[in-house]
Amino acid sequence: MIRTYGCQMNEHDSERISGLLEADGMSRVDDVADADVVVLNTCCIRENADNKLYGALGHLKTLKDANPGLQIAVAGCLAQKDRDLITERARHVDVVFGTHNVHRAVELLDHAAQNGPIVEILEAAVRDDADTFPSALPTRREVDHSAWVTIQIGCDNTCAFCIVPSVRGPEISRPFGDLVAEIEALAADGVSEITLLGQNVNSYGRDLTLTRRAAPPEADDRHWCGPGWVADRRARPLFADLLRAAGAVEGIHQVRFTSPHPKDMRSDVFEAMAATPEACEHLHFPLQSGSDTVLAAMHRGYTGDRYLEKLREARATIPGLSVTTDIIVGFPGETDDDFERTLEVAAEARFDAAFTFIFSPRPGTEAAAMTDRFVDHDVAVDRYERLRVVIERSSRAANERRVGEIEEVTVEGPSKKNPRVLTGRTRRNTLVHFPAPSPIRAGTYVRVEITDARVNHLLGSFIEVTRAARHRTRIPVTAG
Numbered sequence: 001m002i003r004t005y006g007c008q009m010n011e012h013d014s015e016r017i018s019g020l021l022e023a024d025g026m027s028r029v030d031d032v033a034d035a036d037v038v039v040l041n042t043c044c045i046r047e048n049a050d051n052k053l054y055g056a057l058g059h060l061k062t063l064k065d066a067n068p069g070l071q072i073a074v075a076g077c078l079a080q081k082d083r084d085l086i087t088e089r090a091r092h093v094d095v096v097f098g099t100h101n102v103h104r105a106v107e108l109l110d111h112a113a114q115n116g117p118i119v120e121i122l123e124a125a126v127r128d129d130a131d132t133f134p135s136a137l138p139t140r141r142e143v144d145h146s147a148w149v150t151i152q153i154g155c156d157n158t159c160a161f162c163i164v165p166s167v168r169g170p171e172i173s174r175p176f177g178d179l180v181a182e183i184e185a186l187a188a189d190g191v192s193e194i195t196l197l198g199q200n201v202n203s204y205g206r207d208l209t210l211t212r213r214a215a216p217p218e219a220d221d222r223h224w225c226g227p228g229w230v231a232d233r234r235a236r237p238l239f240a241d242l243l244r245a246a247g248a249v250e251g252i253h254q255v256r257f258t259s260p261h262p263k264d265m266r267s268d269v270f271e272a273m274a275a276t277p278e279a280c281e282h283l284h285f286p287l288q289s290g291s292d293t294v295l296a297a298m299h300r301g302y303t304g305d306r307y308l309e310k311l312r313e314a315r316a317t318i319p320g321l322s323v324t325t326d327i328i329v330g331f332p333g334e335t336d337d338d339f340e341r342t343l344e345v346a347a348e349a350r351f352d353a354a355f356t357f358i359f360s361p362r363p364g365t366e367a368a369a370m371t372d373r374f375v376d377h378d379v380a381v382d383r384y385e386r387l388r389v390v391i392e393r394s395s396r397a398a399n400e401r402r403v404g405e406i407e408e409v410t411v412e413g414p415s416k417k418n419p420r421v422l423t424g425r426t427r428r429n430t431l432v433h434f435p436a437p438s439p440i441r442a443g444t445y446v447r448v449e450i451t452d453a454r455v456n457h458l459l460g461s462f463i464e465v466t467r468a469a470r471h472r473t474r475i476p477v478t479a480g
């Protein structure tokens with residue numbers, strides 16, 4: 001059994017761990033009491049990550065006391081960061097491994113079964129080691145029709161509130177040719193939607209082109225940097241090229257990505273989105289703050305005006321674009337004036353939706369040490385509420401503008417509240433609920449008329465199926 005506490009990168013790592021364990025002959029169980037192996041895949045970006053981990057480990061101790069054969073592994077960012085502390089506080093843990101050696105999960109569990117508890121943390125990923133990248137491993141996808149594709153790991157930025165650079169290391173991009181081959185393999189397996197995944201996706205390939213440019217042209221430049229790069233051999237990101245190449249793979253119907261960084265966003269990405277019919281009209285564009293002072297303290301590398309300028313360009317280039325964001329309120333040193341500027345920028349940006357957070361210090365980050373500038377909690381809560389009102393106003397207005405439109409929707413399954421109602425996701429990444437004339441498989445594309453709008457979702461009326469869910473091809477193998 002694998003429990004994931006974290007971001008999409010962690011969820012994707014969990015799919016890989018699951019794939020490795022299944023390839024080793026294990027099968028998944030739904031009840032922890034039936035498990036022989038439990039992997040807790042942790043994330044230190046989320047609030048109270050350590051409390052949640054130690055709470056879960058406490059519960060598992062009772063199970064292990066009753067069943068000493070149970071193996072417990074802790075993986076992910078928190079394992080990378082706290083390593084020995086975990087085995088000190090929870091002596092019943094068998095394996096601790098980090099973000100750079102997911103591919104070693106099976107060997108480490110075997111080693112622990114023979115020799116006792118083991119901690120193995122690699123400080124950094126190895127650029128040429130294909131196993132380091134989660135997507136290069138066997139996988140057990142949670143959903144048949146959609147898949148994540150990790151295009152890079154690590155991050156070269158230094159956002160003051162973020163622990164990622166210290167636990168995931170510097171940015172390393174996967175070779176262009178490997179990514180296209182993986183997307184082709186996914187499409188052959190019935191996947192029609194992919195999400196390109198990375199900490200800073202739009203800088204994808206910058207490191208590859210810098211390395212290859214310094215060397216004489218070689219036959220495998222196309223493999224590392226793609227056919228589009230061979231003609232100019234300039235040091236540049238390759239994300240726009242990758243978007244086009246992903247959309248061109250036969251069988252891929254929708255391409256999404258997360259997350260880009262506003263500082264590194266260039267016109268060529270917007271142009272590639274507009275020119276690639278498979279690229280969905282959705283941009284998650286993390287603002288974090290509207291105040292130039294706070295943005296500088298966060299080391300974000302843009303101002304509120306520059307952010308809005310890029311947003312205007314995105315909307316002018318990509319018709320029907322929806323934009324979502326992340327905003328932190330109460331960052332250390334944020335004044336009333338700083339917060340007012342965040343409200344102004346948020347109102348002008350007219351977000352379709354936003355993930356808003358009250359600043360909470362993550363141990364090990366620069367911002368966690370700014371204790372003398374922490375904002376009073378009640379002040380932060382008040383600001384959070386005021387921001388929520390602004391975001392809800394723009395979300396509702398954006399959704400209401402869509403009433404009467406006909407949109408393509410990917411069916412995700414029956415609604416949780418009413419099995420006769422289906423839930424799906426529009427290309428603009430909004431949930432829509434609509435009554436179904438008959439059961440429709442997840443992964444089917446349908447046309448839906450939007451009939452009503454709420455703050456966080458749409459209601460619709462089914463029109464027709466436009467593309468059936470693709471069946472996965474399985475070749476039976478028998479041992480003789």
Ligand code: SF4
Nearest residue numbers: 155157159162164199
């Ligand atoms: S861009 Fe900033 S917030 Fe995003 S992963 Fe890198 S350091 Fe963290």
